[in-house]
Amino acid sequence: MPETVSAPDTTDAAAELRRRLDTTTATVGVVGLGYVGLPLAAEYAAQGFETRGIDLDEDRVRRLNAGDNYIEDLDDEAIEGLVEMGRLRATPHYEEGGEIDVWFLCVPTPVTETNEPDPTYIEAATRSIAPHLRPGQLVVLKSTTYPGTTEEVVAPILREEGPDGLTLGEDVFLAFSPERIDPGNEEYTTASTPIVAGGMTETGTDVARQALEQIIAEVHTVSGPKVAEMEKLLENIFRSVNIALVNELAQLCERMGDVSMWEVVEAAATKPFGFMPFYPGPGVGGHCIPIDPHYLSWLAEKHDFETSFITLSARINEEMPAAVVDSVVEALARQPVRLQDAEVLVLGVAFKGNVSDTRHAPAEKIIRLLHEKGVGDVRYHDPHVDAFQVPTGANGRVDEVPSVELTPETLQRHEVAVVVTDHDAMDPHLVVEHAPAVVDTRNALDAVTDPVLREKITLLGAG
Structure with missing residues (x-):
């Protein structure tokens, strides 16, 4: 990975987290082992980090712990090898959450029947990790969502339901870094695709960058989570708008009959x-x-x-x-x-x-x-x-x-x-x-x- 200059640490918690990342002794926890979560977990395990996946789907957990890969874009033998080495394992529980240094939340973000955001999965995952918070942890939300989710949904839960005495931004760090997964794309994988990250504080942004640079060569940091959340929506809405344009013109061409x-x-x-x-x-x-x-x-x-x-x-x-x-x-x-x-x-x-x-x-x-x-x-x-x-x-x-x-x-x-x-x-x-x-x-x-x-x-x- 390219060498980068980190901002000065403002807390002992940040310094300890950096040390664990630098020495590959940090434990990575990935909540949600689907198309985003499992490739992410596999990359960290491949770089030597002890990686634990958490998923409520017990069949998915069973398959992964048996070395059975269920994501087409991943190599079956690579997943089996990571499991056999003990670097990658899965669980449906959060009991060992206190041992996690870096949390990634990769849970679904659907909409309701009236097309309003449904943050239920994000809220549930955040509430599950909150009791296990301790100084020197980083929480990164990766689920695509609306601007404001990290600061207005995740942060309040961590503050209110986490252990007393912890200060968000000084003891525990929070950031948003959107996923960029393109199923079936063999050229741009989790490791080779540049990524964006924005933390709630400058230190939070910097430790998130350092954590992501363990597996991704290019990490672009922004001023905060809302910018990163909006950036992700821009990526996808750009495609939606342009696809709609050609779809509408396609229907016109059918009416014209000769184009x-x-x-x-x-x-x-x-x-x-x-x-x-x-x-x-x-x-x-x-x-x-x-x-x-x-x-x-x-x-x-x-x-x-x-x-x-x-x-x-x-x-x-x-x-x-x-x-x-x-x-x-x-x-x-x-x-x-x-x-x-x-x-x-x-x-x-x-x-x-x-x-x-x-x-x-x-x-x-x-x-x-x-x-x-x-x-x-x-x-x-x-x-x-x-x-x-x-x-x-x-x-x-x-x-x-x-x-x-x-x-x-x-x-x-x-x-x-x-x-x-x-x-x-x-x-x-x-x-x-x-x-x-x-x-x-x-x-x-x-x-x-x-x-x-x-x-x-x-x-x-x-x-």
């Missing part, structure tokens, strides 16, 4: 400055992009401000599954089958290509809407996802969607195949040659050039 939005983007991308290509799709998924605009809109209302541009972009993206379903129904209408007798095959239910992550995947809403339209049977194929459920909206009930193998017979059986996720494992020629009709939401079938076969394809954003 392909895919060709338009390809042409615009030849400009070497002032443009970044974004592409149409069936909607947005993953944890951040579908959620973050609602965080900011909620916060804006608290300050008597309306984020109309951001809210509109979120709405456009949320409506894309319905546009996809309309295209599927139109494709069915061109075939000699009643809607209630039709069979539709969804190709891909993960939220993006080549990963197994189904959080907020557009496929969920597409399948639910197809059921509501009265389509007879909907099945799916996804080489990365073994099981997939869709909520029906009735009494919290969820329906298991049947999974099928991708074979010529399977494709021929379904009146329409709809490409929702562009996994590399999908053979475009197999799909187009055997499916009676195909709705392609990702331009995943571009390799099929035969004009007769292309007549089968309805491409999102193409006239």
